[in-house]
Amino acid sequence: MKTIYRIGLIGLGGMAQEHLRWMNETGRFRIAAVSDVSAEAMAKAGDRLGLGEEKRYADFRSLIGDREVDAVVSVTPNHVHAEIIRACLQAGKPFLAEKPFTRDFEEAAPLLALYDRRPVPAMIGFTYRYTPSFRYARELIRQGDIGAVRSFSIRYLQSWGSAIYDTPYMWRYDKEITGTGALGDLGSHMIDMARYLFGEFEELSAVLHTIVAERRDPGSGESVRVDVDDFASFQARLTNSIVGTFQTTRNAVGSGNEHEVSIYGDRGTIHASTLSPDQVIVIREESPGQLGRTTLDVPSRCKRKQYDDFFAVLEGEVPDGLPGFLDGYRNQQVLDAVVRAHETKRTVRLPE
Secondary structure: OOOOEEEEEEOOOHHHHHHHHHHHHHOOEEEEEEEOOOHHHHHHHHHHHOOOHHHEEOOHHHHHHOOOOOEEEEOOOHHHHHHHHHHHHHHOOOEEEOOOOOOOHHHHHHHHHHHHHOOOOEEEOOHHHHOHHHHHHHHHHHOOOOOOEEEEEEEEEEOOOOHHHOOOOOHHHOHHHHOOOHHHHHHHHHHHHHHHHOOOEEEEEEEEEOOOOEEEOOOOOOEEEOOOOOEEEEEEEEHHHOEEEEEEEOOOOOOOEEEEEEEEEOOEEEEEEOOOOOEEEEEEEEEOOEEEEEEEEOOHHHOOOHHHHHHHHHOOOOOOOOOOHHHHHHHHHHHHHHHHHHHHOOOEEOOO
16 A cells, blocks of 8 residues: 655645645655645635545644644745754754745744754755756766867746736735845746756855836725845855856746756756756767757656655655755755845855
């Protein structure tokens, strides 16, 4: 009989529906309890999932303490990430928490101290490690297909915040809730992809900017000032003197969900993107002075699902490339360095 893990799901918004779908695809999880600040959302989810009232928790701490919950999946706004992770560590409850790790590094630092004392199986939701094209690019880099990597460019562009859409004010534009804007939301994925492919950050410089400075309050219709970035650009030096550029915004008109990386080595180039998740483009020298451009299909061994790895974590394994607790913590270190580099207008070195 196969193992089915009982999951407590915290946060029932739009992204939670994706997590439910991913869990169902894996077939190794069952929702045992839910929690949300919205009673209406809990009622709908509880009815749909067949949960009794006693498994619908207004307080996420009660869900985490439920002995019939084997592990927690947290899909909430950023301002409660640290509290949920802390509660899971204190309860010894395995978890998968959405990115960014916390709102800022000040919230992250005490969590590492707690994790060092009371480690639990944990995973951070850097979902693009499970995009087949990125996994294959990592394999090609490791086997030396383009020689030593020298530089790269990473972009993550969306358009839904562009002025032409009149996107209203929401929690993603509120610093108290989100910490940073496009940087923490999309930029955290770029940072994680760089660490996944190339190694650790050593130094960086950055520019943050707010393109749409005011947005309409959906309730009152009045303008509200946006106090977080909606454009972020930075450049960095990583392990082995690999240098790279990063750009993200929610204001790139015509862009859907474009997360792309171009990797430049001594003997060639690799392009990988969410737009073609099952293919990579490789440019290499085919004969002296002659370059060839090849589109490669991603092999099946590079097609692994995020919840396959979460299941493996709960089984006591540590799969290669797993985005674990320390990946979330180190990601937050880099996010903090980007903010400091922008605020001080200088290059910031990362701590060892």
